[in-house]
Amino acid sequence: MPVISKFFEPDSIAIIGSFREGFFGSHVMIKTLREAGFKGDIYPVNPSYREVLGIRVFPSVAAVPAGIDLAFIMVGCDTVPMIIGECASKGVRAVVVVSDGFAERNEKGARLQEEIVDIARRAGIRIIGPNTAGIVNTANGFNPCPYEAGYSKIKEGPVAICSQTGMTNPQAYPYADLGYGISKICDFGNKCDVDECDLLEYLGNDPATGVISMYLESIRNGRRFLETAKRVTPRKPVLVLKSGRTPEGARASASHTGSMAVDDRIFDAACRQAGIIRLEKFSELFEVPKIFALQPPPGGNRLGIVSYTGGVGVLATDEALKYGLAMARLTDDTAETLNSIFPGLGETPVDLGPVAAARAAGFMDLYPRVLEAVSADGNIDCLLNIIWSNSSAGESEEIYLNLYRKLKRNCPKPLVTWLYGSSLANTARLARKLEEMGFPVYSDLEAAVKSLGIACRYRIQVRRKGGNVNDPCAD
Amino acid sequence: MTLVLTEFESKKLIGKAGIEVVETRLARTCGEAVTISKEIGFPVAMKINSPDIIHKSDSGGVKLGLNDPDGVERAYREIMGAAASRHPRAEIQGVTVQKMAPPGIETIIGVSRDPLFGHVIMFGLGGVFVEVLKDVAFRVVPVTGKDAREMIEEIKGYPLLQGYRGRDPVNIAAVENIILKISDFAEKNPEVVELDLNPVFACADRAVAADARIILAAKNHVNL
Numbered sequence: 136m137p138v139i140s141k142f143f144e145p146d147s148i149a150i151i152g153s154f155r156e157g158f159f160g161s162h163v164m165i166k167t168l169r170e171a172g173f174k175g176d177i178y179p180v181n182p183s184y185r186e187v188l189g190i191r192v193f194p195s196v197a198a199v200p201a202g203i204d205l206a207f208i209m210v211g212c213d214t215v216p217m218i219i220g221e222c223a224s225k226g227v228r229a230v231v232v233v234s235d236g237f238a239e240r241n242e243k244g245a246r247l248q249e250e251i252v253d254i255a256r257r258a259g260i261r262i263i264g265p266n267t268a269g270i271v272n273t274a275n276g277f278n279p280c281p282y283e284a285g286y287s288k289i290k291e292g293p294v295a296i297c298s299q300t301g302m303t304n305p306q307a308y309p310y311a312d313l314g315y316g317i318s319k320i321c322d323f324g325n326k327c328d329v330d331e332c333d334l335l336e337y338l339g340n341d342p343a344t345g346v347i348s349m350y351l352e353s354i355r356n357g358r359r360f361l362e363t364a365k366r367v368t369p370r371k372p373v374l375v376l377k378s379g380r381t382p383e384g385a386r387a388s389a390s391h392t393g394s395m396a397v398d399d400r401i402f403d404a405a406c407r408q409a410g411i412i413r414l415e416k417f418s419e420l421f422e423v424p425k426i427f428a429l430q431p432p433p434g435g436n437r438l439g440i441v442s443y444t445g446g447v448g449v450l451a452t453d454e455a456l457k458y459g460l461a462m463a464r465l466t467d468d469t470a471e472t473l474n475s476i477f478p479g480l481g482e483t484p485v486d487l488g489p490v491a492a493a494r495a496a497g498f499m500d501l502y503p504r505v506l507e508a509v510s511a512d513g514n515i516d517c518l519l520n521i522i523w524s525n526s527s528a529g530e531s532e533e534i535y536l537n538l539y540r541k542l543k544r545n546c547p548k549p550l551v552t553w554l555y556g557s558s559l560a561n562t563a564r565l566a567r568k569l570e571e572m573g574f575p576v577y578s579d580l581e582a583a584v585k586s587l588g589i590a591c592r593y594r595i596q597v598r599r600k601g602g603n604v605n606d607p608c609a610d
Numbered sequence: 611m612t613l614v615l616t617e618f619e620s621k622k623l624i625g626k627a628g629i630e631v632v633e634t635r636l637a638r639t640c641g642e643a644v645t646i647s648k649e650i651g652f653p654v655a656m657k658i659n660s661p662d663i664i665h666k667s668d669s670g671g672v673k674l675g676l677n678d679p680d681g682v683e684r685a686y687r688e689i690m691g692a693a694a695s696r697h698p699r700a701e702i703q704g705v706t707v708q709k710m711a712p713p714g715i716e717t718i719i720g721v722s723r724d725p726l727f728g729h730v731i732m733f734g735l736g737g738v739f740v741e742v743l744k745d746v747a748f749r750v751v752p753v754t755g756k757d758a759r760e761m762i763e764e765i766k767g768y769p770l771l772q773g774y775r776g777r778d779p780v781n782i783a784a785v786e787n788i789i790l791k792i793s794d795f796a797e798k799n800p801e802v803v804e805l806d807l808n809p810v811f812a813c814a815d816r817a818v819a820a821d822a823r824i825i826l827a828a829k830n831h832v833n834l
Contacts (some may be wrong), residue, residue: 357727361750401724404748408757 138261139329139337141229143272143319144239145204147176148279149196151218151229152209154179154187158283161209162187170277170287178203196221205229209280212236215265216250223258230255232265232279238325239266252327259295261333263346267324269304274343282306292316293345294424295338297331299323299352303420306580313421314570315428318343330355332363339367346427348374348420352388361405368410372593374423377402410596412589418578419585425575426586427593430549435461435516436591438584439509440484442521447580448484451519454581458588459595460517469512476501485509491523499531503538510546517587519551521580524556524565532565539574549590551583552576613828617666618659618706620822624807627795629788632711633821639702640686646707647682655708656685658693662700665821669696675710681706682707707762711820714813715770715780719788721751721796721805729796733758733789735767736794736809751793758789785810801826 136144152161160525165177166190178199184192193199196218206227208218212234237248245605248265255262257383264268271278273291280287284306295318297302304322318341321334331351338344347367356358367373377397379388383395406413414423438460442448452462463483465473470481477490485505491498510518525531542550552574554562566576577583615623619635623629633826636659637643647654658671666672670692673685680750691706716736724730727750735747760767762782773779789808796802804825811818 354726357724358752361727398724400748401727401750402731404730405750405758406729408750408753598667 137337138228139333141204142231142261142263142270142321142329143277143337144275145175145229145277147201147204149178149179149180149199149203149206149222151196152178152186152233154181154192158391159171159281161207161281163283164207164209164279164281165190167278167280167284167287168276171278172288173278174275175204175277176201190557196225196227201226207231207233209233211279212244212247212265216247216254219251219254219258219260219262219505223254223260224263228259229261229263231263231267231270231279232324232327233268234264235266237265237326248325248327253375262328263321264324266329267322268301268306269320269322269324271305271317271320273319275607278305279563280305286311289320290316291318291343292428293318293343293349294428295319295321295341296349296420297321297323297334297338297347298350298420299312299331300350300454301328302417303350308421312567314567314573315425315575318345324357326353332356332359335360335363335367335373339370341362344371346372346374346424348376348414350376350378350417350420352378354402357401357405361409364406364411364524369597372412372424372427372589373410373482374412374414374420374589375406376417376420405457412593416506419582422577422582423548423586423589425570425577426549426551426590427500429570429573429575430551430590431547432594433517433549433587433591435515436460436588437514438519439463439465439512439515439517440521441487441506441509442484442519443487444521445484445486445488449488451483451521451580451584454584455519456586458583458585459592460588463512466507466512466514469508469514470571472508473505476504480505483509499534502534503541506538507541507545510542510548510550515548517591518546518551519583520550520552522552522554522556524554524558524561524567532561532568535565535566536572537568539572543573549587550574551587553580554584611828612630614664614828615824615826616659616661616703617822618703620805621819621825623824624795624819624822627791629807629819630784630816631789631822633709634706635708636704637686637707640683643686643705643707644682646680647676648679650707650709650811652804653677653710654682655710656682656705657708659703659706660693660700661703662695663693663697667776688816708820710810711809711818712813713818714811714817715783716809717812717817718746719785719792719807719810719819721792721802724750729800729802731793731796733761733766733785735770739765739767748823749793750799752797753789753793755786755790758786758793761789762786764811778814780812780814781816782812784815785812788789788817788819799826801828803827 150161154162156162179187179192182194206222236244238245268281275291289310292315338347378387380399438455473481556562569576621631621634635646647708651731653675655674657666676682718734718736729751732746734740739745747764749757771780806823807819
């Protein structure tokens with residue numbers, strides 16, 4: 136078993152820190168782990184405590200009566216080198232340094248960080264951190280979040296989130312509310328040792344992970360990054376958001392992480408060579424993977440659009456072309472079917488506005504026939520459906536849900552949805568229900584179209600490279 | 611410590627790497643310049659050859675389109691005169707006499723060293739396209755044939771290479787081939803700090819490098 140897997144699949148962990156109750160710390164970590172259903176052995180270590188949450192506390196790492204796969208260190212930064220030394224003597228190979236006060240703080244902290252790296256290297260220990268709280272493996276209930284997040288269980292699924300910021304950790308992002316599932320979460324913190332390449336390698340081989348979404352501020356080894364990513368991208372999509380896209384941003388990023396500024400033009404070239412999909416916004420780290428997590432891969436790039444307004448249909452068309460999608464032309468059969476439902480309806484984008492206005496109450500009876508006809512059209516590879524959640528939400532909501540249930544069984548094409556309407560509560564409720572059913576709903580129209588575009592581009596890229604995608608995402 | 615190779619030395623290395631270079635010979639005297647120009651055929655171009663003069667045309671060290679022996683003699687005297695007055699301490703090895711480049715579209719192929727990724731290769735169209743519009747594409751060395759093709763297609767000026775307003779398309783495969791060979795050259799020679807083929811003329815039937823500059827990280831003399 137490679138050492139990196141001990142960070143996610145430990146059978147036994149030691150937690151070295153204070154067990155005083157509060158909203159942050161070792162005490163919370165043990166509570167979260169238990170609530171999340173972690174079954175491995177937990178060994179709290181602190182000479183001043185006897186027991187915490189009914190678990191025996193050991194006075195030192197050496198006193199733990201069994202082997203330790205992974206140690207969490209949450210002590211003052213000056214004590215960290217000593218504790219890593221104790222871990223080394225105990226034969227621990229994987230350590231997460233939660234403590235802060237290292238390179239992110241000042242010169243003295245930077246020297247301290249070098250010292251712990253040095254001790255770890257000599258002992259063959261790998262470190263994640265320092266200054267990190269984030270590791271999660273949903274498959275074994277391993278959620279050692281040291282913050283009170285208000286939840287501990289995260290739905291299992293194919294999306295791995297890796298990042299160089301705490302902004303993607305369970306205390307900062309509402310994982311429990313997501314409609315899609317997560318495989319692993321990892322926050323590198325100061326990234327003194329374990330880095331993006333180690334994680335790419337591990338997640339690339341992780342059968343539970345189908346898509347990797349990464350936020351990076353720096354790259355430790357450009358060549359290794361390129362070579363590792365090249366091996367992973369034919370098997371699963373790798374999405375990367377990198378800060379520092381402007382020279383000013385690059386300088387800020389370099390000083391934040393204490394590493395070399397990355398020339399964005401060169402990084403972009405490397406991504407193209409490696410088959411990495413670059414993201415542009417923080418929200419995309421979570422929005423774009425949904426299409427891979429929830430929907431089947433598109434068979435081609437011909438997009439069909441069903442919309443309640445012509446304007447939005449045109450906006451979607453503009454976006455679609457930006458991301459390499461082509462506007463589908465309906466087959467004669469579909470056009471005829473639609474025209475028989477309402478004259479002039481048989482064209483993409485399919486504009487429901489006039490029908491809704493003309494048929495008023497009777498419209499929702501026609502609606503399912505329209506979407507079913509369009510989704511079954513042989514000229515359409517992927518579909519954007521724009522839903523208007525009207526004020527009589529209760530009735531129409533049921534019609535939408537029934538229709539989507541049917542599509543889930545019958546439609547082998549990816550379908551993305553954007554919802555709008557006069558009530559935030561109604562649209563949010565319907566969005567959530569659709570996502571729980573397995574249909575990605577996007578916060579804005581452009582994100583919905585872009586995700587489809589990215590899914591198509593990835594599909595084409597894999598085909599060209601002759602790669603073998605076993606689609607762990609699509610069930 | 612870096613070593614700047616002269617155009618003559620750089621072209622020799624590039625030629626050995628299998629890249630087509632306009633015929634370039636070194637003349638140490640005015641008489642030699644005339645003899646060489648007769649042998650390679652008029653019109654010719656002449657350029658100062660000195661390890662100490664990098665910006666040759668800014669220093670009055672380049673004369674183009676010389677059509678006869680008189681022109682060559684006059685150009686020789688002017689180039690040498692300019693060099694003596696503007697770069698009195700420069701080591702002058704002579705002038706290169708070169709065949710005028712064939713008509714084509716000016717492109718640039720270059721290599722530099724990125725601190726994170728190592729050798730990177732650049733492709734773009736020459737002149738204002740690279741200077742003002744920065745219309746260039748990069749890849750990390752080594753590149754594949756697919757990478758080379760994508761670099762060419764990536765630049766905004768690509769339609770110019772495909773032939774526009776009735777002009778013949780250029781031989782894109784020949785440009786691709788130079789990119790691949792330069793990538794190979796950079797990979798085999800880690801001491802290359804910078805390499806510029808500027809311009810490379812992309813023509814309907816071939817692609818030819820008309821100027822070359824190589825900078826090496828080197829302490830000592832390099833055997834050519």
